[in-house]
Amino acid sequence: MRPALRLSRAAAPVAAVLLATAVAACAPAEDEPEQSGKSASADECAVADLPLVKKGVLTIGTDSPAYEPWFVDDDPANGKGFESAVAYALADELGFSKDQVSWVTVPFNNSYKPGKKDFDFDINQISVNPEREKAVDFSDGYYSAAQAVIVLKDSPAAEATSLADLAKFKIGAQTGTTSLTAVRDVIKPEQEPLVFQNTNNAKQAMLNGQVDAIVADLPTAFYISAAEIENSVLLGQFQYDGGEPEEFGLLFEQGNELLPCVNGAIASLKENGTLADLQQKWLSDVVSVPELQ
């Protein structure tokens, strides 16, 4: 019997417990008041008082590549494209100059992971839905999107005149989007829909003949068909009837106290017509697309 050895043996589990409690003690404490829907007026939102990720700078996230017509030339910082323009208009409304805005790349499926975010808000054509509201906070909507169907001019799918006609074709949409949910719930195709990681893969699949029709939000669909896929047309647009019209919102970390100020800024951009002007400027082409029933 060697007492010293026995002591050190007994110490191991004790050390394990201590280590575990230390790890637990290091973890950040959490509290998250519900922010969605709150709005604050401009005089409550001085730049100096705003809770920002980086002091004195508005840090905005978006995915890469950044697609047209939301961004132009894959560069969110040039102020071109609807979402880039909206971001800078919001920054201006909040009191940031153009060079006080910094952009970070946030892949879509990283934007909603729990924990600290490295952006103040994320602007990436993200649809607001109640299930998502449990994980993050959304601003009020800045755009209402309809769904649209892209087909190749010479394909049998181009003959379709209603959503019901489309059910017998192979239809594709992007993962995690309202468009995909619309395909499943509204069109209800006979074959499993083809699900894409991003728009580029969708385009490639259509060119390869692996899919007959692609569903996307109207501005995206309009751009893809006009600039990306030769011989393709927009068959028409439809509203995904999930109750409310689909709205894009800015994504915030849950409980972020910047949200009411941004909502206030969105409200004043709506009031003074800036939002409508930007829509007119960057998304104007999309109004003439026929409605599909």
Place this chain on the structure above:
Amino acid sequence: MSGSTADWQPSERELARRRTRSRQRRHGVVVASIATVVVIGALGAALVLSPGWPRVRATFLDLHHAKESLPSILDGFWLNVRMFLIAEPIILVLGLALALARQATSAWLVPLRGLAVLYTDVVRGVPTLLLVFLFVFGMPALGLAGIPNSIFFWATVALVVSYSAYVAEVFRSGIESVHPSQLASAEALALSRAQTMRHVVVPQAVRRVVPPLLNDFVSLQKDTALVASVGLFDALFAAADYGNFNFNFTPYVVAALFFIAMTVPLARLCDVLARRLARRERAGAL
């Protein structure tokens, strides 16, 4: 020694030895149990008491989301299983063929040997995911007549190409581990090179590489999830798709459980076989 062993009694000293041994065994069991309980308990407590635990539970372990996503993950998993079952036999045959090509000694077969060496080197140097991308997006784009453009087909081809190179190396190491005396004996029996390979070397080699082969199987089963990145709706993509729409990671955990259920039994079997092989090779001499 005289007399029968029936009236043999263990000596007092032997009995004392036995008592000491069983006391030590009991003591060991008690200490091991306490240590296990304490460590597992501490880990569990650290997990459950951490401030982020409610958030983690809501994001990764939500029963409602698990139930909701289960059907589509199950469908997706069936695709993983099909892909694995199709690819595995082809990989075995192709891998063995490559290994034999590298062992060929005839002068006529030198180009074949060179090709086999080049193939295994190049293919093992390229990440499997990259191969999947190249085959799935590249091959249909060639537009050659008669080439299928199914994503499933090309993704399976990519896995077969990648893994046949690994399996070829496993077979080759098995072939090279067969003792030279076996070859010498075969030669003494006037067996040709082909007969030696067929009847003497390969059977021993295959038996020897079963554990590492099974290891590669397990690895392949998991790597079928790589096809999620090219838009095949497998278990992983089904989970990701649900998660992307609902902003919840629970489906990933569900998908992980499916893969664990598939690979763990095989991994255990792998260990059992390896142990059995070790016992046989050592012939009881430990």
